[in-house]
Amino acid sequence: MACASALAVEPLSQGQSVRASVAKTLQPSWSLDLKAGDLVQGKVVGDVSLRLLDARGNPLRLLVDGADMSRDFMFVAREDGQYLLRAEQLSTRPQAEFTLTLSQVLALSEQQRAPAALLSPALGQLAEQLKQGATTQAFWKDREQQGTPLVEALADSPNERLVTFLWRGARQNVRLFGSPSGGHDALQRLGDSDVWYATYRVPSSARLSYQLAPDVPEAGDRRTLLATAQRDPLNPHSFGNQKYEPSLTRSVMELPDAPPQPWLNKRAHVAPGSVERESLKSEILGNTRDVYVYRPAGWNNIDQQPGLLVLFDAHAYTHQVPTPTILDNLIADGLIPPTAALIIANPSDETRPVELPPNADFARFMAQELMPWAKQQGLATDARHTVVAGSSYGGLASAWLGLQHPELFGNVLSLSGSYWWSPPNTEDQWLARQYAANPRLPLRFYLQAGLFEDKSGSPGAGILDSNRQLRNVLQAKGYPVEHVEYASGHDYLQWRGSLACGLISLIGKSPETPEACVPVALR
The missing domain is CATH 3.40.50.1820 (Alpha/Beta hydrolase fold, catalytic domain)
Known part of the structure; x- marks a missing residue:
C-alpha cells in the first residue's frame, strides 16, 4: 500500500489502495486515465470526503460525503481523458487519515449484462452445440415433431416441470402473453441464433393458455403487443376462436397432473337443453x-x-x-x-x-x-x-x-x-x-x-x-x-x-x- 506525497498527483490503477492524511492545506489527489463510458467503482475508509475533478481541476461530482455513512463510490467517465480524485477535509475531523481503494474500472464493452443461466437442459445442450459450429436445424425439427412448449422433468422435484416457451426467428423481440409470472414477459435470444426462449419452473398440475408476440413495436404501451400476438405455430393445441384464426386463438399448455375437465364436450347420449x-x-x-x-x-x-x-x-x-x-x-x-x-x-x-x-x-x-x-x-x-x-x-x-x-x-x-x-x-x-x-x-x-x-x-x-x-x-x-x-x-x-x-x-x-x-x- 503506497503512501501519497503531499504535492504530487500520483496515478491510481485498478485494484490499488493508497493511504494518506488530509489537512486544511493538504488535499491529496490521484489521477485516472479513462475512456468514455468507463464504469469506476471504489471505496474510502476514513473520515474524509472525495471529489471527482477533470484534468484542469474543475469539480465534476462529490463522490463521497464524509459526513454520511456511505463510503463506496461509483461514476461513469463522460469522455476520454484524465480525471482526478481529491480527498477533502471534514471540519469535524481535521488531519484525518484514510485509505482509498480503486476497486474496478469496467470498460463500456465489458458492461453487457451476462445472459441468464439456462434452466432448460435441452437449451443448455443446444448452446454447447452452437459453440461447436452446429446449427439449430435439428432442434427445430424435434420441436416440430414433439410440439411446444418444451416440457422437461426435474429430478429433484417430481411435482414440478420446467416449461420453455419458444419462438423461431424474430428480428428484435418476442413477448409472451399469458405467462406463468402473470405478466407479459420478454423472451431471451439464445446467443445470435434464431431461438428465442423463456423458461419457468411450474407445478406439474399447471394449465394455461397463451399467445406469443414477435417483433412488438417499441412505441406504444403494453397493449401494443396485441398488434402481433398470435397462437404458438408449433403447438397443436388451441383454445378460443373456433375458426382457428391465429391472432384470435390462444395456445394451450396442460401438464400431466392438470385436473381433468370432463364436462366440456357434447355427449351423444345426453339430450341438449335449449x-x-x-x-x-x-x-x-x-x-x-x-x-x-x-x-x-x-x-x-x-x-x-x-x-x-x-x-x-x-x-x-x-x-x-x-x-x-x-x-x-x-x-x-x-x-x-x-x-x-x-x-x-x-x-x-x-x-x-x-x-x-x-x-x-x-x-x-x-x-x-x-x-x-x-x-x-x-x-x-x-x-x-x-x-x-x-x-x-x-x-x-x-x-x-x-x-x-x-x-x-x-x-x-x-x-x-x-x-x-x-x-x-x-x-x-x-x-x-x-x-x-x-x-x-x-x-x-x-x-x-x-x-x-x-x-x-x-x-x-x-x-x-x-x-x-x-x-x-x-x-x-x-x-x-x-x-x-x-x-x-x-x-x-x-x-x-x-x-x-x-x-x-x-x-x-x-x-x-x-x-x-x-x-x-x-x-
Missing part, C-alpha cells in the same frame, strides 16, 4: 343487452326444486366456455339439479368496467328488472338455489350482488374475482371491508383463484392475495366458503372447469367432491 337469445331493455341503466336463456332438456316436466345460474360476460360464456353443454352434462351425471341459466351480455366494452364493479344502479337493474323478467320467463326459484357467477370483474359483481340482494342470490360463484378493486381515492379491497362491516347474511361462496395471478413486487394486492383476504374475512364472519387455488392464470381455459366445480360445490346433489374438482395439492 338456448334462446333475448333482448332486455333497462330503464334504470338506459341501455339494452342480450340475455341468453338456457333451459335444460325436459324443463317443463321437472319434479324437483330447480336451480338457476345467473352468469355475466356472455361473450365468453357462450363461446370460449360452453356453458350450456357444461350444464347438460352436470345435470345428466346427477351432480346438480335441473338448472336453468341467464347468461348476461355487456351492452359494450365501455359499459363492462362501469357496471360490473360495485354499482348501485346495476344492482337495482338486477333486482328490479332482470330477476322479475326471469320470473316472467318461468325461471324463478328461491335464493338458496340461485347462483350468481362470473370471472374477474364478473366475480366482483357476483359477491357485490350477494351482499346487496341475498334475498335473490344465495350463492356466489367467483372465478378470479377482482377484489383488489376500490372506488377512486380509497384503500384497495373495498368489498372485503364491506363484508367485514355488515352482519352475516344467508350466503354461500365458491372462490377460485390462480397461483399465476400473484402480483408480488407491485403496489396493492393482486387477484390471488385479494381473494385470500376475502376468504379470510368471510370465514371470520362464519360464512360457508370453499376456496380453491389452481396452477393457472387469469384464464377462461381454467374457468371453464372451475365453473362446473363451483356449481357442484354450491348447489350439488352429492356431498362428495368429484376428483376433477379437487386441486392436485389436496389429492
Whole structure:
C-alpha cells in the first residue's frame, strides 16, 4: 500500500489502495486515465470526503460525503481523458487519515449484462452445440415433431416441470402473453441464433393458455403487443376462436397432473337443453343487452326444486366456455339439479368496467328488472338455489350482488374475482371491508383463484392475495366458503372447469367432491 506525497498527483490503477492524511492545506489527489463510458467503482475508509475533478481541476461530482455513512463510490467517465480524485477535509475531523481503494474500472464493452443461466437442459445442450459450429436445424425439427412448449422433468422435484416457451426467428423481440409470472414477459435470444426462449419452473398440475408476440413495436404501451400476438405455430393445441384464426386463438399448455375437465364436450347420449337469445331493455341503466336463456332438456316436466345460474360476460360464456353443454352434462351425471341459466351480455366494452364493479344502479337493474323478467320467463326459484357467477370483474359483481340482494342470490360463484378493486381515492379491497362491516347474511361462496395471478413486487394486492383476504374475512364472519387455488392464470381455459366445480360445490346433489374438482395439492 503506497503512501501519497503531499504535492504530487500520483496515478491510481485498478485494484490499488493508497493511504494518506488530509489537512486544511493538504488535499491529496490521484489521477485516472479513462475512456468514455468507463464504469469506476471504489471505496474510502476514513473520515474524509472525495471529489471527482477533470484534468484542469474543475469539480465534476462529490463522490463521497464524509459526513454520511456511505463510503463506496461509483461514476461513469463522460469522455476520454484524465480525471482526478481529491480527498477533502471534514471540519469535524481535521488531519484525518484514510485509505482509498480503486476497486474496478469496467470498460463500456465489458458492461453487457451476462445472459441468464439456462434452466432448460435441452437449451443448455443446444448452446454447447452452437459453440461447436452446429446449427439449430435439428432442434427445430424435434420441436416440430414433439410440439411446444418444451416440457422437461426435474429430478429433484417430481411435482414440478420446467416449461420453455419458444419462438423461431424474430428480428428484435418476442413477448409472451399469458405467462406463468402473470405478466407479459420478454423472451431471451439464445446467443445470435434464431431461438428465442423463456423458461419457468411450474407445478406439474399447471394449465394455461397463451399467445406469443414477435417483433412488438417499441412505441406504444403494453397493449401494443396485441398488434402481433398470435397462437404458438408449433403447438397443436388451441383454445378460443373456433375458426382457428391465429391472432384470435390462444395456445394451450396442460401438464400431466392438470385436473381433468370432463364436462366440456357434447355427449351423444345426453339430450341438449335449449338456448334462446333475448333482448332486455333497462330503464334504470338506459341501455339494452342480450340475455341468453338456457333451459335444460325436459324443463317443463321437472319434479324437483330447480336451480338457476345467473352468469355475466356472455361473450365468453357462450363461446370460449360452453356453458350450456357444461350444464347438460352436470345435470345428466346427477351432480346438480335441473338448472336453468341467464347468461348476461355487456351492452359494450365501455359499459363492462362501469357496471360490473360495485354499482348501485346495476344492482337495482338486477333486482328490479332482470330477476322479475326471469320470473316472467318461468325461471324463478328461491335464493338458496340461485347462483350468481362470473370471472374477474364478473366475480366482483357476483359477491357485490350477494351482499346487496341475498334475498335473490344465495350463492356466489367467483372465478378470479377482482377484489383488489376500490372506488377512486380509497384503500384497495373495498368489498372485503364491506363484508367485514355488515352482519352475516344467508350466503354461500365458491372462490377460485390462480397461483399465476400473484402480483408480488407491485403496489396493492393482486387477484390471488385479494381473494385470500376475502376468504379470510368471510370465514371470520362464519360464512360457508370453499376456496380453491389452481396452477393457472387469469384464464377462461381454467374457468371453464372451475365453473362446473363451483356449481357442484354450491348447489350439488352429492356431498362428495368429484376428483376433477379437487386441486392436485389436496389429492
